[in-house]
Amino acid sequence: MVLPIVVGLGATIIALTAKATIAAYRQYLHLTPVMIATLNNIKLINLESSMSSMNKADPRYEHYRYIRSKYPNRGFTDPMTEQEALLILGIEGDDILNVNKKMIRDRYRKLMILNHPDKLGSLYLSQRINEAKDVLDKSYMVNK
The missing domain is CATH 1.10.287.110 (DnaJ domain)
Structure with missing residues (x-):
């Protein structure tokens, strides 16, 4: 007598959890990296804008670009x-x-x-x- 009620409650809990997980995942897919960074209190810098201040004719430009792309700025x-x-x-x-x-x-x-x-x-x-x-x-x- 109690078994059908327990199974029914278990199935309901699993269904609601799955529904909430799917809804959260769908919302996550629409987040941009800027939104994710903002939610985590992370300030993003644009590497291209910081590199744009440097002259492309500078012989060190390619070296700096390589270093900035290879190693994280954190x-x-x-x-x-x-x-x-x-x-x-x-x-x-x-x-x-x-x-x-x-x-x-x-x-x-x-x-x-x-x-x-x-x-x-x-x-x-x-x-x-x-x-x-x-x-x-x-x-x-x-x-x-």
Whole structure:
């Protein structure tokens, strides 16, 4: 006697949940990236407008355009992710498939020579480089 009522309530709850999920997904499809950024309190900058202030005849123009398209213009995440650690140490492409402790140590040393606080480098960047090395040393990619 109770079983049909429980099954009916369960089916109703599932149907209403599915209906609400489909409606939310349809609304999500109509959102633009600007709308999503606004909802998440993220200020977007237009990379093309910032690049337009630079003269295309400048020999560094292509280099800057490449750098801006390749690396995101955002702050560090906390806690640091493996993806961000790889980006900080400059490990990308086929290097990711062959990453090992020696490669991490070599990239770490190279960056620390350039950014060490004793050599007038940034303390913040050196801390982030250290954190990237620690994250990758504990990573499954290295310890397979």
